[in-house]
Each structure stands twice: as C-alpha cells, then as structure tokens.
Amino acid sequence: MTLRPAQTQAIPVSERLASVIDALGRVVVGKQTPLKLALACLLARGHLLIEDIPGVGKSTLAQALAGTLGINYARIQFTSDLLPADVLGVSIFDPAAHAFRFHLGPIFHSIVLADEINRAPPKTQSALLEAMEERQVSIDGETRPLPEPFFVIATQNPAEQIGAYPLPESQLDRFLMAIELGYPDPAAERELLVSGDRRRRIPEISPCADAATLSAWQREVDAVHVAPALLDYVQALLAASRGTSGATPRLQRGLSPRAGLLLVAASRAWALLAGRPMVLPEDVQAVFPALAAHRLAGSARAGGPQAQALLHAVALP
C-alpha cells in the first residue's frame, strides 16, 4: 500500500478510499456508482438494501467489500422456515461442561449478506432488523455486542413477491440506502464473459484496510464540514418532499427528520470518497436518490423518478 503525498485539497484518507474502490472495481466490473454508494453507506454506519434479480453480482459485491476491507463476512440465505435463532445464534447444552453454551449466529460478522430477506417470515426479519438498529443481540438475558464495524447488505428480489413477506415501510426505513445494481453495460459484460466468474478472484484480494482502520474512517466521516448553506439545501429538500414548500406536488409520504440526519451523514461519506473536506450540494444530490427512493415510494425502482424530480424542483439556496 503506497500513499501518495497529500495534496493541499485532498486528505490522505480519500487516497486510500480511492484505492479501495479501485480494488473493488477489479472484481465487480462496471458498477462504479453502486460500489461507491455501498462504500459510502458503510462509512456512514448505515445498512444497504439491494433490490435486484439474482445473478447480477450482489454477493460478489458483499464478498469483495469484505475482502478488500479486511473484515469477516457471512451470508444468510433467507427462507420461509428460517428462525430467529438461525440468524442470531442459539444456546446448546454442553454435557461436558454441564452448562448451556451460546453458539454465535451468522449475524456476528462485520459484513452480513442477508439474501432474499423478503422470503423469511416477519419474526425472523424483525430479529435481524432489531439487531441492525441496536448493534447488539440480547439472548437468554445476556446482551452481546455485534462486531464493529457492522454492515448488513440485504437483498430483495422484486420479481418474486409471491409467497414472500415484503418489508413493511417501518423496516425499510432501517436501511440507509436502497439501490439497484442493474445489468452490466455491454463492455463490462463482454469482459465478464471473457475472463470468467469474478468470484474466483475474491480469495486473491489483498485487504487494503482492517476493522480498526474502517472505524477510523467512519470517524473521519463525522469530521467532514457541513456549512449552514448546505443545511439550508437539505432542509429545502426535506420540505419539498413533504409538499410544504409548494414547489412540488405532494408525495405519498415525506422524508422524516431521521432521513434528514442520515442524508447529511451519507453526504459526508460521499464527500470523503470524493476527497473533499466539506459537503457540496453535488454530494447531497449524488446520494439523495439512493436514500430517498425507498422512503418515498417503498422501493428503489418506484421512488427513483420521484427522487430525481424532487432534486430538479429544489433550487440551490
């Protein structure tokens, strides 16, 4: 890992983040923006929901992220008979020790890929979501903290909603961002076909960071400057989403104050990725659709146009 000398404008962290994105891009081809959004989501201590069909590289993304950042990874395939214990862990009687011993569930990993979360019954879903929110698990009267950093990537297949349990709105709100990966563009797809499955390269990834570094980066995010003028803009966006400014038609549901807080956090992360010590309106605009779409309309696909229209309607103060 080489560090180029810090420039006056850039801060050293962003150089290392850029190399993370480079490394990720070698595995997940042609998905620069979703990659950056996923990383920003992680840096902002949020969780990510990916809405897409199977086979576009969701678990590759999660594994590559874990590999590049040097943190551990687990995948949970959600099914209709999955129980909360399968996610959180279970206490099993150990005859040798004459005691119950807690077996950690797959959730005790830094990056958890919850695949097809909408296929599990609500009880299991909410076990996961509560853990995401509180970053700890309480079982048998004992509270166990989850690893730090802790990042959940949940996937949802929009095409197969029969026999599934779609996440209610209140649960969707737990995810900082909801994105679509989409099909690769022709050039990227050709490269993929030529070089074979990218997942084989995952073991070859050399980590660029570790858990401690990641936590340090997360603290860097908090230090990114947010000017009053930018907060004005964020507030204008929130007001527009609630239809109170008169500039836009009233939407089904507006953005909550918590969404505003998260928007600032995600914008900070994006600014850090871009190597800026302060948040610009461009940063807000970059993360806004991913953050607002599922909150406005219940899914990334349905809310995308609404979020874009909101951005167009709100002038910079």
Next chain:
Amino acid sequence: MQKSARLPLTRAQTAWLAALLLSAQLPLWMSVLDWVALVGTGLVILRLLPPVRRLGSTRLRALLLPALALVAALGIRAQFGYFLARDPCVEFLYLLIGIKFLEARDTRDGSLLVCLALFLAVTQFFYTQSLLAALLALPVVIALGGTLASLRAGAAAHADWRAQLAEPVRLTLQGIPIAIVLFILFPRLAGPLWGTATDTAARTGLSERMAPGSISELSLSDAVAFRVDFIGPPPSPRDRYWRGPVLSRFDGREWSALSHLKLGSFARRESAPIDYTVTLEAHGKLWLFALEYPLALPHAPTDEATLGAPVNDIALLTYDQQLLARNMVMQSVRYTVRSASRAKVTAVEGDVADNIGLPNNNQRSALFARELRSRVDSDRAYIDAVLAWFHGDPFVYTLTPPLLDRDPVDAFLFDTKRGFCEHYAGAFVTLLRAAGIPARVVTGYQGGEMSLDADYMIVRQSDAHAWAEALLDGRWQRFDPTAAVAPSRIERGLGAALPAGEPVPYLARMEMTWLKSLRLHWDAVSYQWQRGVVGFDVRRQRDLLREFGFDNPRPVQLAAAIAGVVLAWTALVLGFSRLRASQVDPELALWGRACRRLARAGLARRPDEGPIDFADRAATRWPQCSVALLRIGELYARLRYGPEREQRAALLVRLRVSVDSLPSVRKLRAQS
C-alpha cells in the same frame, strides 16, 4: 446571435398561452359579435382538450386551418358588409387567435401568439376607456409575463407556476413608475387615431329625431350622460332642465330638428346666474348640454383654464338656443357654462314660420284643439286648459305604452291615454300648433342625482326627457305636460313617477339603497378616472408641465426627461437588487455575476445545479477558459460550503480575479 430554437410547446407553456389568450379575449366579449366571441374563445378552449392536442401533428391542419380562417373572414365580411375597417378587423383578429392557437406547436408559434394577444388586448380600448377596462387589462399583463417566462424556461418549465407568476408581478410593480412617467410626459395626440368614418357606432344618447318610444327606450339605460360640478349650490330639482336637441319639424309621427342652422343671441337673465362645469360623455353628436337657459358660450373649465388660451371657439349658439359643438363629441369633453333658470328668450324672425306647421293627419286632435280654443279667450288660458285636461283626464305615465300606428297623436290622446314624456310633449305641441300657437319640442335631460359627498351631479340616460316650448307674448316659455300628468317625475325622478312593476333602471328606483350607494361609490371612482386619466389631454398636460416649470417643452426635451427618469429608476432598481445581493454574501454576488454572464452567453445554470457540476459543464463548453471556470466553481464551493474562516478574504480576492478574468459575453458567444 442565438438562434431561437423551435422546441415543441410543453404543457405548462400551452396552459400559460391559453391563459394569456383568454384574458386578452375576455374584455372584448361585450364588444364583438356573439358568434365571434363564442367561436374565438371556443377554439382556444378546444386546443386544451386532448384529441385536438394531437391534431397539431396531423397533416389535416395544413388544409383545415386556412379554410377556417377563410370562413371566419367571409363570415365577418357578410355580417358587416365591409372588411377593412376597425370593427371587422378586431373581430377577425379575435377569431384568428383561436385558429392560430389550434395549430400552435412550437415555441415560435408561441412567440407569435404572444404578439397577437397583446395586439388584441389593446383593441379593447377602442370601445371603452373606463376604469373597468383598465383593470381588465391587468390579467393580460400578468399572463403575458408568465407566458414569456415559461417560453424562455423551455422544457425546464415545471408545474411551478407560482414562481413563474411571482416574477411578472414583480416586474409589473417595478414598471409602474416608468408607466407613470410616460403617461405624464409622453406627447398627447389631439384626438383618437382610430375614429374612422365607417365606425361611428351607435351610441346611447338623444338624437335629432323623436318618435314615440325613442326616449322611453333610452330611459332604460343606467349609462351616465354627463356629470356636473356646480360652482355654488345646485339648482332645485324642478329647475334641472338640461337643454339638448330642439325639434321643430313634425311629419305626423316623428319629430325632427330643423335642417338649417342660424346663429342666435343669448337670453337675458332674470334670475341669479349659475356657473357649473359639465363633463360630457362621448355621444357622437354635436350637442353640448346646458341648464336652461345658457347665458354665454361654454369655455374651458375655470379650474384648468390658463392664461388666455383661445377656447371660446369650441361651440356656437343656434337661434333656438341650442349649444352646438363645432366637432362631434367623440371623446368626453369638459366645459364650463353660465346659465340662469329664468331668462327672457325673445322670438326672432322665422320662429313663427318654423314652429307652426302640422301635417294633415291627426285630424281628431286638430278638431279637439280648435274646439277647445274657441271656448277660451286667450292663448294662455288655452294652454292652461290643455294642461288641466292632461291632469284631469285619466292619462297614465308609463314606460311601456301601447304601440301607436297611423295617427299616433290621435290614438294617444283619445284612445290609449298611456304614454311617456315624448308622447305628452309631442301631443301637447300638436295641440298648441293646431290652435295657432307656435310651439316646439325640446329634448334633453331632466333631473340629476348628487354624488355621495354631494360635490358633483350625475345625469344618466334614464333622466332623458322631452318637454315643450310655446311662443307666448313674444317670448318662448317652457311648458312640461309630463309635470301635469306625473308631477313626481319632475320633483323626484323617474322611479318615483312610474307605478311599481314597470321595468325601470335599477338606479332610478329609490329603494335598494345599498346597491345605489355601491353604484354611487363606483361612479365617484370612475369619474375621477375619467377626469384624471382619460381626460388628461394636451391642454392639461401642458398645464401640469408648466407647473413643473416646463413651458412649451420641445419633443427633444421631453424625450430627454423621459429617458432621464427611466434611467434613474432602472439604476435604482438594479442598484437595490445588487445591494441586497452584496449584503447577503460577497461570494454569492460574484458567483451570481459569473452565472449571469454565462447565461447571457448561452449556458444557463439550472436552479438545482451545484457549482462544481456547472463549472464542469461550462468548462466543456468553453475549453479555452476551463481553468478559470473550474477555479471559479471550486473557489465558490469552498467559500460557500467549506470550513474556511481565516482564508476567506484571500479566497474572495482570488474568486473576484477569476470572475473578472472571464471573457465578455460577446467573446464567449463567439467561442462557443
């Protein structure tokens, strides 16, 4: 130079255009033909319906629309009998706007429609220049601003109509002082330009003919005939006889004025003189109304009269005591007259011959007159007997008399006995002439209502009246047979004299006091409008300018004054907005300056576009300036959104230098 792109009209633009066209058409609804109003407005509305919006792209329109225009032109030609005059052209324009809108597809059509709509909006002042008309023109101005804004915004025009509305309102408010200056200083024309001969439209008012029914028809109109400012107390109601056309010739059915015109001399007054100023509404005829009897020729109002301006040539007095203007009263005029309610009008040569003849119908009346005359011993006793007969017999004063056919005087006097003032005056004069007494019909107005604060009098068309004059003892004397039948008509006005249930103008009735007071309030306002705005003519402009010390200014001086005031105001407005901008944030002002320059050069920043994005876009458009452009974006972003405190001053200097280093608009346009 930028080429105006032919972009298809968006829905918002179409809606704005429709609003503009409708508000331009609205004030003309009362003036144009019914079918023109219906079709012209219908076409505009039709365009908004979904199927027609699609018609815009079919080939059908290439044939259909010219055909529509041709049909419209032919229809108007058929209605008027001519085409190239003011009214038919206005009607055609009214229709044309609807047809053009039907086919309007892109922004160039939109610009053309804006011009047409503005032209149409101005034509309403051909017909009326009232306060209401001026107020009706206001929506046009607002809709115009919105339309221009949406046309300029192009496809980016969202449904945010409030912002688009706020801008034109602001601009309108800013333009008001300039409009006032232009109104005061712009040279006035002596008369309206559009008084073409073919269009002397029928206006309400008295005419030189009086047949049974003509005045009762007039009495249904609430329109103001004239207003009077009295210098001193107004005369009592019974003396409010406003003298107009004198009718001496009778063909058995219709009274008309003599065709020859002789100058006369003024009456000798026998009571205190009354001075007053009349503001006469345009009536398209020559009469200037004055209280009976005028003592001198009218002159310009004393409150506006200036040093010895030659004004006594506006009118003349005929030998039958009519005041006639030298030109037809095509716009409202103001004049001051002196009258006396008692005056001696001596007979002149020819009076007897002009006022004695009768046609040979109405034989029953002639017989009745001769028989009655033979029973009394003097002309005066005869007149008293006739008036007593009117009073005693069951004559009815009504606005809706039965129709009279062959011998109208006979039928009225002996059969129906129901009539309005023209029936009584006409029959009275017939009876007098039949008995050998020279007599004539005088028409005019009788009465008048004081305004709310009693500072002027309103005389309406519903006050129209006809009475009689008889030559008795060598002087003309007034007799009002209507007073014998319905005394309250003279004392208290039309509404009091007519039985309940007659169709009287609302205002003539004494009840409905709130409505009456509302109308009087409105009249007070529009009187001020008429006096101050419409009546602001060459002379009053000259007087006003003289008060400011401009004596007979030359056009160059006026133009310089206008330009000076306009420039000063513009500088003030612009300076104020600059000042406000610079008070907010210096970097915002500098950034705004750079954005405005780039916008004028053809690259406008979208309202939601951030500084870095816009700088990138500008840099790709003008690669040769990319360094400066990118630096401007970055510096502004750092100043506005960055954490810098200590470096602010230095960064501001760098930003200012970079903004100043941008090439001029013309160079940027040339380079793009």
